[in-house]
Amino acid sequence: MPSEEEIYQEHILDHYEDPFHQGPLAGETHAHEDKNPLCGDVVRIALKVDDASKGGAAKIVDCAFEGDGCVISQASASMLLEELCGKTVDEVEAFSAEDMLKLYGPRLTPNRQKCCLLSWRVIRQAVHSPV
Amino acid sequence: MRLAEANNAALLPENLRDDFPILAQTVHGDKPLVFLDSAASSQRPRQVIDAIVHCYEHDYANVHRGIHVLSERATDGYELARRKVKEFIGAEHAHEVIFTAGTTASINTVARSWGDANVGAGDEILLTPMEHHSNLVPWFQLAERTGAVVRHLPMTAEGLLEVDRLGEFLTDKTKLVAFTAVSNTLGTVNPVAEICRQAREAGVVTVVDAAQSAPHMATDVQALGCDFLAFSGHKLCGPSGVGVLYGREALLEATPPFLGGGSMINRVYDDRFTPADLPAKFEAGTPPIAPAIALGAAIDYLQAIGLERIHAHEQALVAQAWERLSAIEGIRLLGPSPVEHGADIRAGLVSFVLDRPHAHDIAQLLDNEGVAVRAGHHCTQPLHDRLGITASTRASFYLYNTPAEIDALADALAGVRERFKPSGRKRRRRVEDF
Numbered sequence A: 001m002p003s004e005e006e007i008y009q010e011h012i013l014d015h016y017e018d019p020f021h022q023g024p025l026a027g028e029t030h031a032h033e034d035k036n037p038l039c040g041d042v043v044r045i046a047l048k049v050d051d052a053s054k055g056g057a058a059k060i061v062d063c064a065f066e067g068d069g070c071v072i073s074q075a076s077a078s079m080l081l082e083e084l085c086g087k088t089v090d091e092v093e094a095f096s097a098e099d100m101l102k103l104y105g106p107r108l109t110p111n112r113q114k115c116c117l118l119s120w121r122v123i124r125q126a127v128h129s130p131v
Numbered sequence B: 001m002r003l004a005e006a007n008n009a010a011l012l013p014e015n016l017r018d019d020f021p022i023l024a025q026t027v028h029g030d031k032p033l034v035f036l037d038s039a040a041s042s043q044r045p046r047q048v049i050d051a052i053v054h055c056y057e058h059d060y061a062n063v064h065r066g067i068h069v070l071s072e073r074a075t076d077g078y079e080l081a082r083r084k085v086k087e088f089i090g091a092e093h094a095h096e097v098i099f100t101a102g103t104t105a106s107i108n109t110v111a112r113s114w115g116d117a118n119v120g121a122g123d124e125i126l127l128t129p130m131e132h133h134s135n136l137v138p139w140f141q142l143a144e145r146t147g148a149v150v151r152h153l154p155m156t157a158e159g160l161l162e163v164d165r166l167g168e169f170l171t172d173k174t175k176l177v178a179f180t181a182v183s184n185t186l187g188t189v190n191p192v193a194e195i196c197r198q199a200r201e202a203g204v205v206t207v208v209d210a211a212q213s214a215p216h217m218a219t220d221v222q223a224l225g226c227d228f229l230a231f232s233g234h235k236l237c238g239p240s241g242v243g244v245l246y247g248r249e250a251l252l253e254a255t256p257p258f259l260g261g262g263s264m265i266n267r268v269y270d271d272r273f274t275p276a277d278l279p280a281k282f283e284a285g286t287p288p289i290a291p292a293i294a295l296g297a298a299i300d301y302l303q304a305i306g307l308e309r310i311h312a313h314e315q316a317l318v319a320q321a322w323e324r325l326s327a328i329e330g331i332r333l334l335g336p337s338p339v340e341h342g343a344d345i346r347a348g349l350v351s352f353v354l355d356r357p358h359a360h361d362i363a364q365l366l367d368n369e370g371v372a373v374r375a376g377h378h379c380t381q382p383l384h385d386r387l388g389i390t391a392s393t394r395a396s397f398y399l400y401n402t403p404a405e406i407d408a409l410a411d412a413l414a415g416v417r418e419r420f421k422p423s424g425r426k427r428r429r430r431v432e433d434f
Helices: A010-017 A073-086 A090-094 A096-105 A110-127 B004-010 B013-019 B046-059 B069-089 B104-120 B136-147 B165-168 B190-199 B248-256 B290-305 B307-326 B359-368 B379-385 B403-419
Strands: A030-035 A042-050 A061-066 B097-100 B124-127 B149-152 B174-180 B204-209 B228-232 B243-247 B267-269 B273-275 B331-333 B350-356 B372-377 B392-396
Touching: A010 A073, A030 B403, A042 A073, A042 A110, A042 B124, A042 B359, A061 A073, A061 A090, A073 A096, A073 A110, A073 B359, A090 A110, A096 A110, A096 B136, A110 B359, B046 B290, B069 B290, B069 B359, B097 B104, B104 B136, B104 B174, B104 B204, B104 B228, B104 B243, B124 B136, B136 B149, B165 B190, B174 B190, B190 B204, B290 B307, B307 B331, B307 B350, B307 B359, B307 B403, B350 B403, B359 B372, B359 B392, B359 B403
Parallel strands: B124 B149, B124 B174, B174 B204, B204 B228
Antiparallel strands: A030 A042, A042 A061, B097 B243, B228 B243, B267 B273, B331 B350, B350 B392, B372 B392
């Protein structure tokens, strides 16, 4: 069993208290919201996607999240957006669940992995969900 | 005389702890286990575990049909358990006790059998806002099948049913009122007898979810005046996989069976069947034999201690928990206050939310201190919606919990909130930011 020290590492609490791009996103082009039915964690991710009409790959030029839930679900959303902001849609799709768990850091039990992977599931839907 | 005096004395959980081998362990290294999740599923005493082992080692075979000694012993044990349940809840006849897989199966049985036969389009099913999903979804499904309408008796902001308004909701279309005796989230003890009385006068059938009451306080279906009553073995020091559906004889007799199969038949022909008499009519297939026998042992165990003493003990723990937890800054305790409404308004559990962190983080951090609680919506999502929260943390108590464990919960909880108070943390910026 992971211990408290492992799950709530300092950098995670930092993200929880001082999240990356938390709030509404003016001019969002894509968005998706989902929740973790077990615990009620909810995350909505809004994206501004450059649609590649000028050539080149479709790219996340800006993003933000809103949500409510446990430290793991909210801190992981912040960490995910910080990681993927500025990346291409292809890079978002290539970012695996394993990458997400690695980005988070501490080893999580299967139940808490669901909290950690919530925002990862949401962003994969969001890139295909124009508003 | 001496025994009677002893039975009236306050329950001392320390004297019972040795009966529950699972509680005598440390977790996460050297933390003594503080088990405060009995409302989800209780632990069971050695007496119950021994009954299961004894059944499988000495007396197990399929029941009712075998012409051999093991089947006779198993059948005797199974039917003895039924009579113990009958006495436990004050039923008039043992055949009014149906063994099921649990409360959920019991309620679904009523919905599928009595419900399908008696509820039609436009009829009303009355529920309450504090029901467990297992006392909501079967009725929603019944409403979908039949075109019936689901209504809810109102509840006050602090979590008391507005029973004085019950008359408005018992219309000439109301067929059924299904409600919990004790809320698994709020801890509210509902006035079951009063609701049943008004329903009976209006000719409305009552279904009582006793999952959270039967383990903790005396149950008397005659005094309650209910038509159906359901509870589970595993919350009552018994095994999982067995539960009880009580139904009044006349209702059960008039109700067609739901599950079809072996045991529930009188005679099967090429293209039809005639159902068995009660209780077999509602017990298709091989029943939970050893679990039912062990449920009988659990009932013996609880009755030797006394349900009144168990209830009084839990009320004392709730009073202590209420006092200790209310002192924690940023906490919101759910359900009616025992200080304001008296101890009888609550059963042995306390649910709460902290302003921070989330219920799951609280449970995780308490677990690290050895304190096992429940976090989430406790299968009462509509109630959580009504309370304006997504999740809560629940500490629930049983006969084996001690005042020292309530202190351990309160101390650990105060530490959790302290740990998550805003402290001016700054994330290390990795990319350009707002």
